[in-house]
Amino acid sequence: MRETQILDRIRKLAARAPRSRTLIQGIGDDCAILRPDARHDLVFTSDFLLEDRHFTRAIYSPADIGHKALARGLSDIAAMGAEPIFCLVSLGIPRDLPASWVPSFYKGFLALATRYKTSLAGGDLARFEKIIVDVTCCGRVPRGKALLRSAAKPGDAIYVTGKLGKKKAWLEKDWRRNRRPEPRIHAGIALRRLGIRCAMDISDGLSLDLHRLCVESKVGADITAHLSDDALHSGEAYELLFTAPPRLAVPPRIETTPVASIGVITSQHKGRVLFQGRPLAPLGFDHFAGRD
Amino acid sequence: MRETQILDRIRKLAARAPRSRTLIQGIGDDCAILRPDARHDLVFTSDFLLEDRHFTRAIYSPADIGHKALARGLSDIAAMGAEPIFCLVSLGIPRDLPASWVPSFYKGFLALATRYKTSLAGGDLARFEKIIVDVTCCGRVPRGKALLRSAAKPGDAIYVTGKLGKKKAWLEKDWRRNRRPEPRIHAGIALRRLGIRCAMDISDGLSLDLHRLCVESKVGADITAHLSDDALHSGEAYELLFTAPPRLAVPPRIETTPVASIGVITSQHKGRVLFQGRPLAPLGFDHFAGRD
Structure with missing residues (x-):
């Protein structure tokens, strides 16, 4: 042709x-x-x-x-x-x-x-x-309502959409979801309408992306939820990471998407992420590390 | 890094x-x-x-x-x-x-x-x-002033910026120009201010790009200027092709860029280009023909 x-x-x-x-x-x-x-x-x-x-x-x-x-x-x-x-x-x-x-x-x-x-x-x-x-x-x-990585404030709760870290027992539907990820368009719009100001997508793994959010917002983060290594570091999730002030009631589901609270934004250790009290290395997917 | x-x-x-x-x-x-x-x-x-x-x-x-x-x-x-x-x-x-x-x-x-x-x-x-x-x-x-491929009208004169077809005796400055082409931003803005409504850039050669303009405008084109095969078909010119109604006086230079009249838009042979009275094949650079 x-x-x-x-x-x-x-x-x-x-x-x-x-x-x-x-x-x-x-x-x-x-x-x-x-x-x-x-x-x-x-x-x-x-x-x-x-x-x-x-x-x-x-x-x-x-x-x-x-x-x-x-x-x-x-x-x-x-x-x-x-x-x-x-x-x-x-x-x-x-x-x-x-x-x-x-x-x-x-x-x-x-x-x-x-x-x-x-x-x-x-x-x-x-x-x-x-x-x-x-x-x-x-x-x-x-106008002026875009959700920003730089808008997290100390005291905000940290949330993620979807279910993190399900990789260990991958089923056919997980493979399909990896090939055909569903962007969280409706959830993003719903979060904005709920009054959320800070969000980003998790494309390179929670540890790396939350680290980036902390750098842009000049804050620290403390992950208190019990998460597996896979949940902390695996990429390609296409879920949303967002923060909400404590006064804002975040429902357990946004549209049809489950939402989980995983920790809190702090004013200490700016640009650093703690996991259960210890520094968490940003081990997510680096597009320049690893194989060529 | x-x-x-x-x-x-x-x-x-x-x-x-x-x-x-x-x-x-x-x-x-x-x-x-x-x-x-x-x-x-x-x-x-x-x-x-x-x-x-x-x-x-x-x-x-x-x-x-x-x-x-x-x-x-x-x-x-x-x-x-x-x-x-x-x-x-x-x-x-x-x-x-x-x-x-x-x-x-x-x-x-x-x-x-x-x-x-x-x-x-x-x-x-x-x-x-x-x-x-x-x-x-x-x-x-x-608003509403963008120059369109689809805006050529029968009777319009056809123009090109720059000097077409200088490839035969390529000098050092031509090589340099090929590696560092200068986009005609100032000329494009000046043409719009002059009242021009129809333009496109010549990136794949005059014969192919003028053919595309004719298809989009549902008109024909008659090239009357004496042009070499190279001027007609060679790509990568980064010059502008435009048309102007006869009443519109187009100066010989737009900003510092020379402008040449090369023919006329017609209502016959819609989607076809004639060169000195004969059909001209659109032989410009096809990104899918030729070597892989």
Whole structure:
């Protein structure tokens, strides 16, 4: 297939997905065009999904790859308490893929995009030796209401969504969830409406991500819950980490997602995390350590 | 270096570049945050720059790669008549690069960003076998004034900026220009202020890009100028292609950039380009044809 034919195909697939009224030009020009309003702030994130780094072709179907490439970005949008508007996809693919690969990739991608009303507004397409995807997502949030890593205050309780550390007895549904993570978009919006100001997503493991939150907020954290090593350090959870002032009643479920209190923000040991009274090393997934 | 150290370094470099007042959160959270106004539309584009596909390490310095990765996106912003606001950079790098590589890449990138007042607001970082870059650029344009591929009208004159087809006698400065293309930001803004409504950038060669413009505008084009095969088909020009109604006086220079009239838009042969009366095949750079 020539590039023009592939682009026409993608454009037709994208046209079936919902389109935000604020997106006045999608695929087809040098740029996508958004008509913003002054009541909302816009949030932006870009995330790679790379073959043999984040997935393998043996385990991930084209639709899995499409799903996960978008889920990574939507998880960041969720962490801001924002609702997604549109995304751009840069896709590099080898020549040896079957002709059905690209449509299947976009079907997986657009199924998730449709669920969260995210328009596919543009991107890039190139030949490359391996499958490489970079997705940029844009979301909107009422002005000044974005959930920030830097907004934690001493005395805040620390919470996580979902169930941490279930890796030891991985079942088929866990594998499926790893290939098709569900971004916590509804939970993020609900938290923002509840009055939460501080959140981030756990993409590299609780110990590393909570450490980052402490650095940005210039606070310490004390984890008091009994958590396994796996719960403390394993990455790819796509859950939300957030803090709430003590006066704010956080329900045990946000939408359909369980929420657990795991500790408290402190004014001591700024930028440090304690686990049951002892310093906890940020051992989560470092994208530059480990294997190449 | 660990990821955190590299990110700190990038953040410090990015902090030196100018920051748009509308960008209220740059690097450091799950997303960058933009506070838009209702007087402007926002435009968005994503572009890959891939090792051994768009450049080789033997010929391009790290700073060249940084410059060119951003220039590709800014060229699309220029083609909309927009001014850049911010960008996101996803960068994949092999383990065997020298420690100076990443800072040098960002210095080349940020030198160009600074020239066009573009903030580096975020992105992603990963290990990969080859150098892969994906840059997303955001610009703004007064509401409803973006230059569109789809806005050409029969009777419009067709223009290009710069000097097409100088490849046969490549000099040192041409090589340099190819490694460090200058996006036509000022020319794009000047064209919009002049009353131009239709433009695109020539990134894949005039014959292919003019064909795309004709398809989007549902018009034909008749190239009457004497142009070489190289001027007609060679890619990577980073010049602007635009059309103007006959009543609009287009000066021979836009800012410091020469402008040449090369033909006329017609209502016949919709989606087709004629060169001196004969159909011209769109032979420009197809990202999916040719070598892998």
